[in-house]
Amino acid sequence: MVGEGSMASNIPSHKEAVFRVHRYNPETKKKWIQEYKVPVYRGLTVLDALIWIKENLDPTLSMRYSCRMGVCGSCGMLINGMPRLACQTQVLKLLEENHSNVIEIAPLPGYPVVRDLIVDMTRLIENHRRIMPYIIRRDKKEVDDAKYEFIMYPEEHLQIYQYSLCIMCGLCNAACPVFNSNKKYLGPQALTQAYRFIVDVRDAGADKRLAIVANADGCFACHFAASCSAVCPKAVDPAGAIQKLRRIALLHGLKLWRKKKVSPVAGPLEKPLRQVKAEYPKHNLLPGVDPEQQAREPVDIDFKEEWLKE
Ligand code: SF4
């Protein structure tokens, strides 16, 4: 929390922020930067500001959003040079970081721009599909004609919990230098999900997935700069997942790794399964995740009284 006497007390008192928005018109192929002045109030997010611009200043401004609450993953954009979710980014926090009332908004890098702040996420979706993001069973009927669930104990769920929080916003891919320079690279989002399914005790598709990810355009292309983890809004830690995936891929290549266990179908239960009490991580954190990144949220600013006045 930012308290009295901290950096927050040095924030200049802005009643207005200037949004410098990178625009693109696909019909004319014209690119330009357009400035908008937006009144700032406590709690205003970048997405709120962009919607305000669209409703009050310029209906032609285009951006993508849906949930407005950090769940759908559709409002990713480059905000002051960093990939972030617009709906989770507080305008006052940005002003505090920059000591300036100018906020630069551009489309996410790594994806073709469709219009203004909207990018084409096909590469994200296709790479996600390639790693087969679903439970694969040796007996296909167990999935196609499922009558009962597969057994997964809480401590087994903990192995995948953090990685299953991905909302497919694509910020990690946008922050990744390899994803931006190598068009064939699967990217941190898909590789993390490959790891998530490979270690899922209900899944028997590890060999199939490793055939897709254990190569020079898969997990071995990662430089482990960890910028993907630094920008992930859900503390998924893709860089950590990729390192674990690399270890499995290397050992698998040497025939020193194979799936230890694939859980059975539960079947009709006459008595409840073994009860296990698992301690779920606080704030979605598992060991290895950067707590400073998590500490950035929720945003809590020591507001100046005059900001709140009309
Ligand atoms: S750790 Fe790997 S995937 Fe993440 S940003 Fe760096 S190169 Fe990309």
Ligand code: SF4
């Ligand atoms: S790993 Fe994080 S940054 Fe990457 S797509 Fe998932 S939620 Fe977004």
Ligand code: FES
């Ligand atoms: S609008 Fe859904 S994550 Fe931002």
